[in-house]
Amino acid sequence: MLDAPARRLIDPTLNRMGAAIARFGVSANTVTMLGLGLGLLAALLIVIGWPQLSLLPLLASRLADGLDGAIARATQKTDFGGYLDIAADFLFYGAIPLAFVLNDPAANGAAGAFLLASFYFNGTSFLGYAILAEKRGMKTSAQGVKSLYYSNGILEGTETIGFFILLCLFSGSFPLMAWVFGTLCFLGGALRIYAASRIFRD
Template identity: 30%
Template sequence: MIDSKARKFLDPLIDKTADFLIGIGLSANQTTWIAFIIGSFAALLVYLELPLIAVTLLWTSGFLDSVDGSIARKNNNASSWGTVLDITFDRIVEILMIISLALIYPSTHFLMMILLSSIIISMTIFLTVGTVSKNEGIKSFYYQAGFAERTEGFIFLTFMTLFPARIIFFIGLFAAAILFTAGQRILEARKILN
């Protein structure tokens, strides 16, 4: 929801960053890799119980994840391979963050399994609908906006990292938000695909 609504406000910063990275010779896929490495390192820092640095790197990774698409569009070389890398690396970073939190808070294991299951369900719907739908937007496939997108996920991961005393509450909210989004997406799919 925030991704879709706030993008227009962040686009000038994203575009300037893309121009800078293009200027120093980075491609969209190289930026995707850098975002992935930074996000993976954030998860390691969660495990090492350095939450403020971890959250800072997580958001840096997320920002660069927006910049890579802008670079591809500016260079007129958006590719299916870039889309695969982008979406795959996004999920790996989220999974690593969740695993790191589960490792340092063992009492959350069952709820983390529910959270990961909700992500799998929502992403399955998202990717399937994106594959079988006609694309008319700037993304490389049909993009189904929903209540919980990547920014909301980062907000929940941030709260889970910085406020461990309330982690069970935030896991529950995160899973509920993702399942609500999955419901939105399946209802929209029924409308557009019938």
């Protein structure tokens, strides 16, 4: 729900930064992979028991995730770049909950599995919607210029990053927060499927 207003707030700054980085010849795909590496480093720090320290690479990875699109807009957008970006995002989003499970399987295992299942379902509903929207020529720029159709939802990237920050700050409450957030993810995916049944019905 917060992605569209957040984009309006941060896009002008990201676009200026992206244009400046592009002048040094740094490609959008390079920044995408850098962001993924930082995100996986954050996950590793969580696994070894340093969740608060993991906030530094975690937030840096999300900055890189915003900058890769800005660099692409300043140079040249490619289909592969958009594909790589979404694949890296999904790997990052899965790695953080998995890290909490690996850190303490006994306490976090069930809640972490539930959360990952909800991400899987929500992500599938999102990508499936994008495919149907592309097939019908639907366009939206509510969340910035993207390589694929971004349908809105209850929980989007902004809420998920906020959730990860809370997990890192209050790691002892992971099970409770994971059950609540996962339930909302399942609800969001179900609502997206309901919306698709109305919009894409032949």
